[in-house]
Amino acid sequence: MSMTDLNDDPFQMDEDFDSSSNKKLIYTSSNSIPPSQNDIHYMRSNIEQLKLENNNTTTNTTEEEEKFEEDLDDKLDLNLQNKIQLEYEKQQLDNLPLTPPENFALVVGKIYRSSFPQPSNFSFLNKLNLNSILCLIPEDYPILQNEFLQDNNIKLFQLGMSGNKEPFVKISSELITEAAKIVLNPKNQPILIHCNRGKHRTGCLIGVIRRLQNWSLTIIFDEYRKFASPKERPMDQQFIELYDDAEIKKHCHENNLLPLKWD
Amino acid sequence: MSIDNTTIQDQDDNNTNTNKQLRKISHPPALRIIPPLNFCPVEKQLYRSGQPSIINQSFLNELNLKTIIWLASEEPSDDFLEYCNYNDINIEFIGMINEFEYDQQRLQNPWDSLTDSTIRKALQIIVQKKNYPILISCGMGRHRTGTVIGCLRRLQGWNLASVSEEYRRFTGARGGRILVELLIEGFDINSVEIDLEKAPDWLKVD
Numbered sequence: 001m002s003m004t005d006l007n008d009d010p011f012q013m014d015e016d017f018d019s020s021s022n023k024k025l026i027y028t029s030s031n032s033i034p035p036s037q038n039d040i041h042y043m044r045s046n047i048e049q050l051k052l053e054n055n056n057t058t059t060n061t062t063e064e065e066e067k068f069e070e071d072l073d074d075k076l077d078l079n080l081q082n083k084i085q086l087e088y089e090k091q092q093l094d095n096l097p098l099t100p101p102e103n104f105a106l107v108v109g110k111i112y113r114s115s116f117p118q119p120s121n122f123s124f125l126n127k128l129n130l131n132s133i134l135c136l137i138p139e140d141y142p143i144l145q146n147e148f149l150q151d152n153n154i155k156l157f158q159l160g161m162s163g164n165k166e167p168f169v170k171i172s173s174e175l176i177t178e179a180a181k182i183v184l185n186p187k188n189q190p191i192l193i194h195c196n197r198g199k200h201r202t203g204c205l206i207g208v209i210r211r212l213q214n215w216s217l218t219i220i221f222d223e224y225r226k227f228a229s230p231k232e233r234p235m236d237q238q239f240i241e242l243y244d245d246a247e248i249k250k251h252c253h254e255n256n257l258l259p260l261k262w263d
Numbered sequence: 264m265s266i267d268n269t270t271i272q273d274q275d276d277n278n279t280n281t282n283k284q285l286r287k288i289s290h291p292p293a294l295r296i297i298p299p300l301n302f303c304p305v306e307k308q309l310y311r312s313g314q315p316s317i318i319n320q321s322f323l324n325e326l327n328l329k330t331i332i333w334l335a336s337e338e339p340s341d342d343f344l345e346y347c348n349y350n351d352i353n354i355e356f357i358g359m360i361n362e363f364e365y366d367q368q369r370l371q372n373p374w375d376s377l378t379d380s381t382i383r384k385a386l387q388i389i390v391q392k393k394n395y396p397i398l399i400s401c402g403m404g405r406h407r408t409g410t411v412i413g414c415l416r417r418l419q420g421w422n423l424a425s426v427s428e429e430y431r432r433f434t435g436a437r438g439g440r441i442l443v444e445l446l447i448e449g450f451d452i453n454s455v456e457i458d459l460e461k462a463p464d465w466l467k468v469d
Contacts, residue, residue: 097422106304216295219302226432262326263308263396
């Protein structure tokens with residue numbers, strides 16, 4: 001099967017979609033195909049549609065989003081699509097190469113960082129035997145990701161931080177301290193820290209952890225920039241430098257968490 | 264606010280002042296630990312970095328290294344060799360200019376890529392538990408280190424796009440080299456012999 005074979009069918013349909021009525025078209029098209037048809041084209045086109053749908057909801061204005069969320073049919077449909085995709089992935093689990101989330105890395109010991117994990121990353125994440133995930137964005141955790149957590153008994157901590165851009169002074173030291181306490185607690189490890197892109201909010205938290213390891217600020221900034229590139233924020237680096245570590249240090253000493261162990 | 268700041272500053276500067284309040288103020292620690300350039304953990308007890316030197320010793324002490332895979336074409340400095348010797352760290356030189364096993368009499372330049380056989384040699388060390396903890400390093404921790412890590416990731420079953428994303432994260436402003444990525448893509452992962460009994464846990468296929 002050549003690439004064009006795969007591309008033609010589902011993509012042609014996508015191009016025909018009128019972006020304003022995408023949702024309805026997806027709904028009807030997924031119903032018109034008998035679900036018993038276990039064909040790779042069918043699966044693939046469903047995934048493409050799901051991706052399209054996800055893109056759409058994020059680019060929609062908030063008003064439109066609310067309208068869609070109230071529409072029960074749409075919700076059901078989304079669930080169906082999700083199930084299909086999960087099934088597809090379980091089927092493919094052994095054949096697909098592993099895909100870590102973008103910006104994935106080991107931080108220290110059993111602490112990992114990454115961008116927002118997507119369904120395509122689940123088989124990779126499974127190998128980490130995660131105990132918990134710390135999510136640093138305020139939005140609700142998506143259904144599919146939630147199911148993955150439940151299926152694998154992974155605890156979810158969520159500390160919503162607003163990722164404000166311009167005067168980015170808004171990142172809260174208190175929340176970072178709370179986050180650090182969660183991450184450093186051995187009971188929660190192995191733990192994966194993520195925000196949206198794994199750049200800024202995650203980068204600030206990692207910077208604070210590096211300070212607990214007494215790293216020189218130069219190297220901390222260098223690491224921050226590597227992961228935030230090409231969108232490094234000077235204010236984030238300033239935050240890392242000026243963050244008052246008195247409370248988290250006290251917490252660490254009381255709980256005997258320092259020095260952090262590498263293995 | 265500003266008054267507080269200045270008084271703290273004043274006390275700070277004046278060490279002879281033994282005000283008890285002063286002790287409550289948290290200071291940055293005197294000892295700054297300096298990891299080598301481009302340092303990052305890769306897997307449990309496996310690390311990558313640019314060329315380590317003696318200024319990194321307090322940091323390197325924490326890692327309890329057993330092996331350093333030295334991919335740089337230059338030799339380490341004498342004081343660093345001494346440090347490794349004193350701490351029983353085994354340095355494996357791979358891809359040196361004066362390597363004993365010349366690859367088809369071809370001279371190596373610092374900017375040359377590694378070859379399949381040097382990559383394989385490095386991986387053969389990495390797949391053995393007994394060598395851990397391991398640090399993989401080259402001059403800047405970018406291309407040579409990135410090549411070996413990239414091939415290791417393929418060995419772990421990562422897809423090439425993810426391998427490339429990780430490689431490029433460490434290559435700095437000038438970006439990744441296509442030649443390195445071609446080398447990673449073309450490397451025959453089946454040519455690495457893995458004895459699962461002796462391999463690190465994270466490498467084991469379940």
